[in-house]
Amino acid sequence: MFKLSHSYQKKSFLKLILPIVFCWQTxxxxxxxxxxxxxxxxxxxxxxxxxxxxxxxxxxxxxxxxxxxxxxxxxxxxxxxxxxxxxxxxxxxxxxxxxxxxxxxxxxxxxxxxxxxxxxxAAGDVFLIYGQSNALGYGGINEYQPARDPFLRYYVMYDFSQNSGEWLVPFETAQWPGTGLIALELQRVLSQKYNYPVGVVVAAVGGAAIKALNDRNPQNPTDQSSNYGKMIIQANASGMREQIKYLVFRHGESDGYYFGDSENYPEQFSILYKHLNTDFPNLKKIYNLQANILTQSNHKAGYLRDFQRRSKYLYPKISTLSTVGTRGYDGLHYVFEGYQQTALELSRIIGREVYGNFESNNIYSPDIQRIYWEGSRLVLEFDAGMEMRYPQDSTANYTLRSMKDFIYVDGRNDVVQSGEGIANKIYLNLANINNPKLVSYLPSWFADNTYPFYNGVHIKNSFGMRAFSFDNVEIGGQAPEIPTTPDPPTNPEPPTNPEPPVVTPEPPTPDPPVNPEPPEPGTPNNPQPPVTPTSLDLAVSLHEELMVHLKWNGNAETTYHIFRGVNNSDNLTEIGAIKGDNYYDTQVELNNRYYYKITADNAQSAVKDVLLKCLDSILLKNLTQLAYIGANSSITAYIALNSTKQLTLEANKFIDLNHGFDAPQGSVFTAQIGGCKND
Known part of the structure; x- marks a missing residue:
């Protein structure tokens, strides 16, 4: 167990080794x-x-x-x-x-x-962690039990003036060395999943603004009077400055509190990015985390977070992760589960980009790509391959939290009426505005009488990854006419002695022409109906969450009927009807062949089939009736078994039992490495 201590005590250790060092030097x-x-x-x-x-x-x-x-x-x-x-x-x-x-x-x-x-x-991977207090993660550090893995290592500094420090193993250390939970949990997950030693060098500084982190002395980069200089000293002392490939940067809280700091953040970040590439010659990747919603009134904080979101497009070495909606948030810091969640979500991105674990694109935070009109609805389009979810309303402290109240159109939150997620898009229904130009998602800051920090809902993807907040993204295309929904007057007064209405005689209606010309298609009096193809091109594919994904050339205005057969192509029954161009069949089981057909008015698809047998990777979020589940590569499980469940998981590379997995007394659970043996 780590015990919190702001200065790492090393007296007994020094007594042990000083005579040896002295004799060797002599x-x-x-x-x-x-x-x-x-x-x-x-x-x-x-x-x-x-x-x-x-x-x-x-x-x-x-x-x-x-x-x-x-x-x-x-x-x-x-x-x-x-x-x-x-x-x-x-x-x-x-x-x-x-x-x-x-x-x-x-x-x-x-x-x-x-x-x-x-x-x-040992030989493995090393991560440098920089930023402020959330890059450390103190919540729950006193009770934290590090994994008993001798191949987890961290470097701790004792004296910057003497370049004194050493590499240690977390579970062999009696006191907390200042490394923090983000680093400890990140290296634990990576080492257990990919079977490499993982080292961390943590140089984060609590409460430091970005100007205090990019304060490099060009005449003396190892100037110990600066935070940046101390980071370089630590990297040199660890023996890793010329080797480090990966840096995790979590920052933005200090600069998010004040208007001027938020507005200048992009310029200051560019300075830091240049310094890092100068002093770390082997640097390949910087993982830049978007900050959460703060409680301090600052309408430019959303601008800062939007820059963090866009940094991966501006700088070639950056990958990004959103922290909005992380568990256990108190308006600035997090409890242990929050830091653990961030480490897990970051490890999946690193797993894909460093270790070649090409699981679903939905491990990333969804990022807005463009906003445009589709008919009368406004479309928020996210990254290709994302499976977007528009959240239902929730209640916190007896107060309703609705997503529509936290999407701002031209700065107003009374415009969005409702929304739905289809594939990688969120469709919004609007009212009360004409020809809007800009959309922002999530407030720049938040605090109200109900709760001192944001506890509302979030747009997510199928993996539960929360979308990046974004600020004033332009809407493309010509806006349609949007209906208004005026509020009724409050306590309207009845008219006094109303005058009788004045009746104006209507002019006579002229006779219609003998052969009237039909209006041109597409004119306001004759709008074009949505085009429904006469032949639907259906594609079916397996999804790692034990679902079947159906995709066809449809549109959002036409109703499509989905038919399915199990191990029989001659007897298909309807399982659903939907508007759009894709559907997920979640009521499937392994070891079955499924047949599908899509129909609409005057159109239908050919029957397509898929065998649900041995998938490469499986993401197990729901308990199935099966007693055995196998995968060719990996299984990641979040399920909780009941007390009578028997389940065996088997995969060739790894089985990852994540937060939420539980096998209570009475259940029988086995996990083993081997080939897929689904019948």
């Missing part, structure tokens, strides 16, 4: 080291799944004949090489070790006598 001061790995260090692996062990130095005195480097892997010799030396000379070794959960011992010998050693060196 006996072997004739060697000056430029590079040597550290004990417990995780070296960054390359694309060939290897890492280089760099040993470099200078022999400053003569009378020596050889320098030998020996590397052991799990007590067996993995590498050994000797350099013959005469007099003062430099030496360098650059062997490669295999990535994976292996401990290596690196030892240097001078004339056959050990002079320096590093134990439990």
């Amino acid at each position: 006996a072997y001061s004739q060697i000056s080291y430029h590079k040597f790995p550290l004990s417990n260090q995780v070296l960054q692996r390359n694309e060939q799944n290897e890492a280089t062990v760099s040993v470099k130095g200078l022999l400053t005195e003569g009378n020596h004949s050889s320098i030998t480097l020996k590397i052991l892997r799990e007590a067996s010799v993995f590498y050994e090489s000797t350099i013959n030396v005469t007099g003062v000379s430099s030496f360098e070794f650059s062997p490669k070790i295999n990535a994976g959960k292996y401990d290596y011992t690196v030892t240097l010998y001078l004339d056959g006598r050990e002079v320096k050693s590093a134990t439990r060196v």
